Amino acid sequence: MNCAHLQQVLDAYVDRELDPATAGEIDRHLAGCAACASLHEDRVALGRAIRVEVPRFTAPETLRRSVRDALARAATPPTRRRPTWLQAGALATAAAVAGLAAGLWLSQPPRDDLLPEQLVASHVASLAPGRKLTDVAAGDQHAIKPWFVGKTDFAPVVRDLAPEGFELVGARLDHVGDRQAAAVVYRVRNHYVNLFAWRADRIAREDVRIATARGFGVASWSEGGLRFAAVSDVDPRDLERFARLVAQP
Amino acid sequence: MSDAGNRTRFEAAVLPHLDAAYGLARWIVRDDAAAEDVVQDASLRAFRFFERMHGDNPRAWFLAVVRNACLDWLKERRRHAAEESYDDDAHGAPHDATSSAFEPPEAAVARAAESRWLHGCILALPLEYREVLVLRELEELSYKEISTIVGVPMGTVMSRLARGRDLLQRRVLQSGRRRSS
Numbered sequence: 001m002n003c004a005h006l007q008q009v010l011d012a013y014v015d016r017e018l019d020p021a022t023a024g025e026i027d028r029h030l031a032g033c034a035a036c037a038s039l040h041e042d043r044v045a046l047g048r049a050i051r052v053e054v055p056r057f058t059a060p061e062t063l064r065r066s067v068r069d070a071l072a073r074a075a076t077p078p079t080r081r082r083p084t085w086l087q088a089g090a091l092a093t094a095a096a097v098a099g100l101a102a103g104l105w106l107s108q109p110p111r112d113d114l115l116p117e118q119l120v121a122s123h124v125a126s127l128a129p130g131r132k133l134t135d136v137a138a139g140d141q142h143a144i145k146p147w148f149v150g151k152t153d154f155a156p157v158v159r160d161l162a163p164e165g166f167e168l169v170g171a172r173l174d175h176v177g178d179r180q181a182a183a184v185v186y187r188v189r190n191h192y193v194n195l196f197a198w199r200a201d202r203i204a205r206e207d208v209r210i211a212t213a214r215g216f217g218v219a220s221w222s223e224g225g226l227r228f229a230a231v232s233d234v235d236p237r238d239l240e241r242f243a244r245l246v247a248q249p
Numbered sequence: 250m251s252d253a254g255n256r257t258r259f260e261a262a263v264l265p266h267l268d269a270a271y272g273l274a275r276w277i278v279r280d281d282a283a284a285e286d287v288v289q290d291a292s293l294r295a296f297r298f299f300e301r302m303h304g305d306n307p308r309a310w311f312l313a314v315v316r317n318a319c320l321d322w323l324k325e326r327r328r329h330a331a332e333e334s335y336d337d338d339a340h341g342a343p344h345d346a347t348s349s350a351f352e353p354p355e356a357a358v359a360r361a362a363e364s365r366w367l368h369g370c371i372l373a374l375p376l377e378y379r380e381v382l383v384l385r386e387l388e389e390l391s392y393k394e395i396s397t398i399v400g401v402p403m404g405t406v407m408s409r410l411a412r413g414r415d416l417l418q419r420r421v422l423q424s425g426r427r428r429s430s
Binding site (some may be wrong): 009067074 | 255268296332368369371
């Protein structure tokens with residue numbers, strides 16, 4: 001075995017992946033070749049340094065628990081249909097929302113309200129390939145608010161929630177059902193949140209209410225003559241937190 | 250097989266590898282919260298396809314699912330970064346592993362200056378070297394298992410390990426010099 005050949009398989013040798021005959025040849029070569037022995041030493045030292053100095057990551061307890069919970073829900077669907085994995089997520093979401101709903105309304109929406117299904121349809125359409133998620137891309141509320149001027153007959157709420165983990169992505173004009181709506185898009189981790197706003201027929205303030213449809217959470221509320229709905233596949237706890245941050249007086 | 254029985258088998262075969270899964274995801278996406286999200290999604294994905302798992306190595310199989318979920322996450326992140334002409338550096342997005350050999354240099358140097366400098370050097374490796382290195386050195390998997398997870402021949406696993414270690418050794422030496430100067 002010559003030096004060039006040895007250096008090609010040195011890593012497999014260090015990793016004990018070579019057959020005994022080849023490994024034996026390398027043993028003999030290393031014993032008589034200082035240059036190769038030094039390369040070998042470097043590799044061994046590097047491996048040792050990594051194993052000693054670099055910490056192993058361990059799964060956080062929150063992850064362990066959420067995986068178990070999600071599996072429990074995925075394995076016992078309340079419907080007879082076999083859930084797709086998106087629907088399994090929906091069931092998980094619904095179950096989580098039910099668990100968290102203390103203090104929230106889960107009653108039927110008022111008659112003139114848009115159904116969660118319509119909101120989810122608009123949300124899904126906005127994320128479809130080939131569709132533009134935003135007409136204006138900006139991470140700054142002062143760039144987004146003026147963009148709506150002249151396009152809607154109301155001023156949508158745009159808040160900077162980056163410190164709370166919700167990055168502002170941009171905005172677009174959209175429709176929910178048959179109404180024109182302003183859509184402001186946020187991102188939390190790898191999930192998108194569409195915050196829809198449209199003119200409401202009534203003025204009374206209504207508190208945040210959570211519903212689910214097709215695997216997505218929908219948080220809706222009313223304020224100042226506008227209806228708001230935030231739609232996302234994010235953890236319902238995050239969606240509720242988001243809604244409360246936006247709806248804050 | 251009932252759903253409940255399936256779940257019991259899945260939990261016994263796969264959940265012992267949750268640390269390895271989270272570790273791999275953490276090394277690939279380089280973000281705690283994203284790694285949690287990705288592993289949770291991957292676990293449900295794996296559960297759904299568990300009956301179709303072939304081979305007798307649930308760990309390698311599960312890590313392959315996790316790795317795919319990580320790559321999806323990175324792709325999605327890049328797609329949106331491009332779409333929105335976002336400044337990724339300002340938003341902590343992971344960097345494109347296919348650009349320069351080492352990045353982000355500032356972050357790597359900053360990390361390298363700390364006590365976790367070797368850790369930082371590995372994090373700064375391009376993804377294709379980083380993942381095989383972590384699977385080999387920290388998870389102590391065989392070339393065969395790594396080949397299953399990454400989906401490349403064993404010869405490629407070896408050459409990537411060799412290249413990755415070369416890069417890492419060079420980087421470690423540079424950082425060491427900078428630290429001591």
